[in-house]
Every structure is written in structure tokens, then in C-alpha cells.
Amino acid sequence: MPLKLEIVTSEARVFPTKDADGKLGSGMVDSVLLPGSDGELGVLPMHAPLVTTLQPGELRFSIGGKSTDLAVGEGLVEITQEGVRVLTDMAVDADAIDEKAVEEALERAKKSLAELKPGEQQEEVAAVMAMIQRSTAQLHLKRKRRTV
Amino acid sequence: MPSTRDIRRRIKSVKNTAQITKAMQLVAAAKMKKAQDQAANGRAYAELMNKVLVSLRENAEEGVHPFFNEGTGNKTLVLLIASDKGLCGALNTNLFKALINKQIPGEVEYITIGKKAVQAINRLRRTLVADFPIKDPARFPDVRVVGKFIQDKFRTGEYKQVLVCFNNFINTVTISPTIEKLLPVNPVTLGGKRDWVGVGDGSAPAEAKVDRLYTFEPNAAAVFDSVLPQYVNDTVYQMVLESRASEHSSRMVAMKNATDNAKQMIKDLSLEYNKLRQAAITNELLEITTAKMALE
16 A cells, blocks of 8 residues: 655645646655654654654655655654655755755855844844755755765 | 817826726736736645644644644734735725624734725724735745734733634635634635635544544654744735735736726717717708808
8 A cells, every 4th residue: 555645845736746737646655754853754654643843854755666855844744644744845856956056055045144143133043044954955965866 | 068079088088097007907917927826836835734733633632732722811813914005896895894794702903914904994993903014025024924923912822813814816806805713723715725624613524533643753842833833924924825816816807897998988988979070060061051052
């Protein structure tokens, strides 16, 4: 029995993707590996119901032996026996990551973090920190794939 | 009887009006496309988030997070989201009507987004606690401030519930004024459809009623602490987006109607003008012929 995976970001539905006719795919996968708050979490069908927060990192799911890597941001994960629902602020396919652009974004974020005074604008600091974590997660994924 | 000159003047003025409404229609159409896309993109996320949290609410232990339960006070906080500008048909009027028709028991306080909302609350002599101006297109950091304010208010425990009154965007011609309960966490309708029917009305699908004992990692309080504030902000943001999409669509339709009406008016006036002109020419001809006949 396969798992039903749903990945949604605040901008769009990332998985299951729509096919050429605009019909939503079934979203069935064999396994999911994701970065939970207490470390990496491998999910197979019939997993015990679990709710955790998602940390910026890599999410991998496999369909019929073929696996796909995504860089994900912070979010929420709900695991039931039938499926996995991932809600996050970012989910990018490894192939879609533009390394140069991400590096630049990381630079910018670090620069603006240095300009912000900690304690004064907590919300901005948190937003920039999240940006840095997201960019780092993307870079990690991209670089790891190249060395393999 | 109006003279040909009067009619000519009126035609000119109607033409000018038509030109303006046509321009406004085009501007609204461009903004509408953007606003609709923005609203549609965020919808899946907001819906799924709502669905997950509502199902968690059933399983959560009593008192694990204040956002799952009604406050101890008797007051109700209402967030009213309307437009900044007018000329968008009956959009705001319908929204305010829906709000007035909904009898909310107990003391009610209001937060507003949009100039029209402030005006309405003042006119109705209701209690206004805060007004947030939000630019167009709506940006998330602006809306986050509103979400934060609502959370702080709700945490005091003075409020039993937080309602949001906004225009739900269904499609360009259908917009439904909606009042939804934001806090305590509840199923909400976005984009005109409630993707999952909640516990409260007893119509939850059978599979959702299955009691699942979730494990929380690291623990329930930590998960809810990080997720619920985010949820409130995201949901308010999505509701603002729905309102904006409704506003621009409504304005586009209103302006299209105005342009069509103006064109029809020009047509009618031109007909009248031509008739008058014909009559005048016929009259002149008659006079000339009679004068000539009298001379012979």
C-alpha cells in the first residue's frame, strides 16, 4: 500500500503536480524522508500518526525506486497511516535550484542581518534568519548532488 | 424641447465619462488578473493548513494551546476587510449588510482593513479598536501586523471568539460576503468552498471522525506554539487576498457596465440628435418652397 504525499507551500501546490490536462496526479509514493524537529524522519506506509515541525533541509520521496530531492523550508508535517501532508514556506526541486542566485540571496541576507540590531526588530531578524536557513538548505542539496 | 446644441453637448459629456470608465475598467482588469492569481496560489496552502489544524484540534488535549478554546470573556472581536476605494458596485454595501444581519451576541469590538470599513463602523457607531491600512497589492509583512494584533488580543482571554468578515472570491461575477470564525481554530471557507466540513456541524466525513492518537514531536505544546501563530497570519493574509481579488473583479464588472450604459446612451442621444436635425432640415425646405410658391 503506497503513501499519499501532499506538499503545499504558501505560493503553490508543489506535489502532486498537475499533468498536461490540468488533472491532479494521485500523489502516491513509496517512502518519504524528511527533516523533522528531532532529526531526520523516514516514513513508510502505515506509519504511526505523528505531527512535527519541519526544519529547513532536504526532503526525499521515492516512487518505484526513483527518488526525488527537494529543498524545503520551515513548516508543519502531519503523518497518518495513509499519507503525509507537508506545509512549508519553500519547496524547490534540486534541478530547479540556481546556485548562483541562491548564493547571492544568502550574501544579501547575511548583510542585512549584520545591519539589523538584534532585539530591536525581532520580526525582521527572524525573517532574515529563515531566509538564510532556506538558502543554506538549497545550497547543501545542490552541492551534495554534484559530489555524488 | 432640447435644441440640437444641447444634445450635442450631452453626447460629448457622456463620451468623456465613457472614456474614463473604460480606462478604469482596463486598469481594474489588469489588477484583477494579478489579485486573482495571488488569491488562487495561496488557497491550497491555507485550506490544507486549516484542515490539518481542525483535525488536530479534536485530538489535542484540553488546554494545550489557548487558540483551541474560547476565551473566558464574553466579547467578540470582528475583523472587517473592505476596500479602500469606492466605484466597485455593491461590493462593500453587501458586505456591511451581511455583517449587520448577522446577530452577534454580547459586546462586539471591531478591527478594520480598508477606508470603507472604517467609515462604515463609524457610521454604525460601533466600537473600533484598530484600523490597519494595507496597500495594494497586499504584502505579507503588512498583514502579519494585523495577525499579531489579533493574537495578542485573543490571548488576553477577554474575547470569546474572533470573527472575520470579508468578501470571498468565487469567480469574476460571483462574490460572496462571508463571516468566518478565525479563533478558536475552526473550519473556514476560502474561495467559496469549504474543502472539509468540520466537527461543529456534525457533518464531518466518516473517515475524519476516526480517533487518531497523534504523537507530537518534540511535544504538542511546542508544535502548536510554532504553528498556530503562523496559521493565524496566513489565514488573515489569504482572506485579505480573497477580498482584494473580489474588489478588483467587482470594480472591473461595475466599470464594464458603466461603459456599456454610456455607449447605449450615446446611441440613443445620437438617434435623437439626428431626428432633430432631419426635422430642422425638412422645416427649412418647407419654408423655402412655400416662400418660392408665394412669389410666383
